[in-house]
Amino acid sequence: MAHRFAVLLAMALAMCFAPAAFGQALSQTPIQNAPRTAPNLTANLVAEGAAKPGQQIMLAMTFVPVSEEWHGYWKNPGDAGYGMELDWELPEGWSAGEPLYPAPDRLLISGLMNHVFKGAYAVLIPVTVPVSARVGQTEKVGLSAQWLACTDRICVQEQGSFSLKIAVGSGPTDGRFAEWRGAIPPMIESAATFQITGENLRIAIPMPAGLDLGAPHLFLANRSLSQGLQPSYAARQKFAYEGDRLAVEIPLKRLILPEGYADEDSGAPEEVEGILSFGDGRSIQFKAVAGHVDASFINSEGDAPALGWLLLAALAGGLILNVMPCVFPILSLKAMSLVRAGGSERQARSEGLAYTAGVVMACVGLGGMMLALRAAGQQVGWAFQLQEPAVVVALLVLAAVITANLAGVFELPSLNAGPIAKGRRGKPASAFATGLLAAVVATPCTGPFMAAAMGAALLLPSAQALLLFAALGSGLALPFLLLGFIxxxxxxxxxxxxxxxxxxxxxxxxxxxxxxxxxxxxxxLGGTKFALVTLVLVAGIIIGLLITGRLQRSGKIAWPAFGLIAAPFLIFAGFALPATHSQAGGSAAESILDPVNYSADALAEARAAGQPVFLWFTADWCVTCKVNEQTSIEREETRAAFEQAGVVAMRGDWTQPDDAITQYLTEQGVAGIPLYVWYLPGAEAEILPQILTSDIVTEPIRRKAATAGGNGQSIGLDAGLD
Incomplete structure (x- = not known):
């Protein structure tokens, strides 16, 4: 109530001391204090599912207008109106966090800019459940809420009381939350900086260079900045790039306050936050701390760099994938393709083009699926296909069949010239299939150059993002394409x-x-029983291939026999695999660093304690990750250096889907792993290369120690790190 009174007081003061047009505009949208019997913005409180002790449960306040003329407000409503107010009645030990809003729309009326939601929308509220909550009990959550529903001419204050009975334990989840989560802009982990200069607010936001901004607008959550200064919401905002920073300049306005009235927020804020919308459904959240923002490039108003360098980065990333450790398992297929390229000129070109088409189609297909899933609210990244047990089972069967073919157990019926046959004259269809397989297996891990391009693809419009995936595939296929034409x-x-x-x-x-x-x-991924059933399936297929090979060598019809042998195993697996699948299949691997499992809270706690944090993200399917761990991370010298410097080792295991990890990767502007990040005390995140040595891993703390020594402190890993 105090907040609403302050807002109404500010509106009254503004009407008294601002130009006449301001008062006239507000008079056209009067607020009726008494709520109507039938609300114009129907609200409802929904729980995602059951509550689990020691974890968060997500609640949602959903709003549906009775007609399209009505709208609700963001937490900072703009020049007029006020945001939603919530008064909770929670069980003992439960606590509600800050509401999470989707990106609002702009509504300009008579020179006043309002931040509104048009159509149905949902505001998510995380609620923390205490560890002491008893499984099997049902707890009651109560809520009294007030909100403002407006048209272009009238506003009505509305309110409602809601209650939920939430079971503690396990239960089904509400599928609508995936879509509602997808509407919440992701938070950029790297802090932005802001500076108030005169009557302008300047903010520098970390952003991939070359990103298509579309029609950007920054929605500022802070209503008051300092000494009566407020954002001029309707004024033109300026945007400009410098390197990997996007600078925004927002004009401010100073309210004319009556004599003796003191602005309760007379000092500059320690932090400003908001949402940067690109005007085409894309948006991000940011938090900015006070600091210097260079004005020289803000006022230059130069255009952002073209998309060309991102395409080159994707091309280079795909090319480097050919020598990345995660590509090694398919080198056998590539090697046979290289040998077969020594045929006729026409054949070599057709093979190179077919292989390239297969690689590019697979990359574009995987990228398109990833973008579609993210648009539907799923938190997925570039390696999403290897997080699904069914996909890995299919790849395992394929790898077993290819191994048997390479070993001479059997011959494919129409692909005897293919990359897995005896080296006879090849066919484009075989090269195309090899390209498809190469891309599917080779692209889970990201490499140099590729990370920035794939991260930018998450924010680019769909057409440009797919172009980046095509460039990635072109880079992966480039060596074989050159062989075909040179x-x-x-x-x-x-x-x-x-x-x-x-x-x-x-x-x-x-x-x-x-x-x-x-x-x-x-x-x-699926547990021991799931793996045993998969082995039975693979064994049945191999038995069928052994018999097929014998029949082939004797000149008899072979493949009907394979179908008769493999069919019972396939039917058995079709029923048994879903029944034996268990999400508890993958516990964290042992580590000599004894790492903390990644969570946003654990990272924030470690940083707040002033400790250096080494954070790395890995997965069992990421060969590059495992190679880096064995050669550079899981080593005694690394452990000793970490112990001396008091480093908190933190690991995020992305073997199975994890929304928190996917969100962090998105905030860092990357779409896949490996990712290695240092957080030194008082410094921003420092991202390491994706190919590591033990010296690269420990270099930031050695550099910090040397800097501390240069300031008169003792030089060593055990000094000066705070």
Whole structure:
């Protein structure tokens, strides 16, 4: 009530001391204090599901207008109106957090800018459940709420009382929350900076250079800044890039206050926050701390860099994927493609084009699926396909079949010239299939250059984002495309001969190792019983292929026999796999660093304590992650350096879908892993390269120690880190 009284007082003062147009405009939208019997903005309180002790449960206040002329307000309503007010009645130990709003729309009436919601919308409220909550009990949550419903001509104060009975334990979830979560703008982890200069507010926000801003507008959550200064909501905002920062300049206005009236927020705020909307459904949240913002490039009003450099980054990232550790399992397929490229000019070109088409189609398809899922409210990233047990089972079966083919167990009926056959003349269809498979298996991990491009793709319009995925695929396929069109490169390859059969069988080894790794991953994703059923399926298929190979070598019809043998195993797996799947399949791997599991609260707590934090994100399916851990992170020298410096090691395991990790990756402007981040005391996040050495991992704390020593403190990892 005090907040609403202050808002109404400010509106009254503004009408007295502002220009006549301001008063006239407000007089056109009167507030009726008595709520109507039938609300114009129907509200409801909904719970996502059951509450779990020690965790958060998400509640939602949903609003549906009775007709399209009515609208609600954001937490900062703008020049007129007021936001929603909530008064909770919670069980003992329960606590409600700050409401999470979707990005609002702008409504300009008579020179007044309001921040409104048109149509149905939902405001999410996280509620923390205490550890002491008893499973099996039902708790009652009560809420008294007030909100403002307006048209372009009239405003009505409305209110309601709501109650929910929430079970403590487990239960079904409300599927609508995925869509409502998707409407909440993601928060950028890296802090922005703000500066009040004269009667202008300048904010510098970390942002990928070259990002298409669309039609940007910054919705500022702070209503009062300092000494009577408030945002001039209807004024033109200026946007300009400098490197990886987007600068925004917002004009301020000074309210004319009566003599003796003191602004309760007379000092500059310690933090400003808001939402940056790009005008096409994309938006992000930010928090800014006080600091210097260079004005020289804000007022230049130069255009943002073109999309070209992002396309080059995606192309380079795809090219580097050819030598990344996560690509090694499919080197056997690529090696056979390289050998077969020594045929005729026409054949080599057609093979190169077909392989490229397969790679590009797979990358664009995976990227399109990721964008569609994110648009539907799902928190997924670039590696989402390997987080699904069914996909990994399919890849395991495929890897087992390819291994058997490379080992000479059987021959494919129409792809004997393919990358998994004996090295005879190839066919474009086979090269296309190889390209599809190569992209699916090779793209889970991100590499240099690729991270920035894929992170930008999450914010770009769909057409530009898909163009980046196509550039990534083009980079991955580029070496083979060049082989197809440059005869000199093909002449550098060994000539076909008997050695190819031996090489083919040798390549069954890495493919077999890939199959073994996938078996382990299946157990991590779905549990032991799930993995055993999968092994029965693979065994049945291999038995069928062994019999098929014998029939082929004797010149008999083979594939009907394979169908008869494999069908019972496929039917068994179709019923048994869903029944044996368990989400508890993957516990965190052992680590000599004894890391803390990542959560936003754990990271904030460690940083608030002034401790250095090394945060890394990994997954069982990310080969690059595992290589980096064995060579650079899980080492005694790294552990010793961390202990001396008092480092908090924190790990995020993304083997299975995790909304919190996906959100953090999005905030950092990346779409996949690995990701390695240092938080030194008093400093912003420092992202390390994606290919590590032990020196790279410990370099930030050694640099911090050396800097502390230069300031007159002792030099060493155990000094000066605070």
């Amino acid at each position: 005869p000199r490169l093909r002449r550098m390859l060994p000539k076909p001969g008997p050695w190819m059969e031996r090489f083919r069988r040798l390549m069954a080894i890495p493919m077999g190792l890939t199959a073994l790794a996938l078996i382990w991953l299946v157990s991590r």
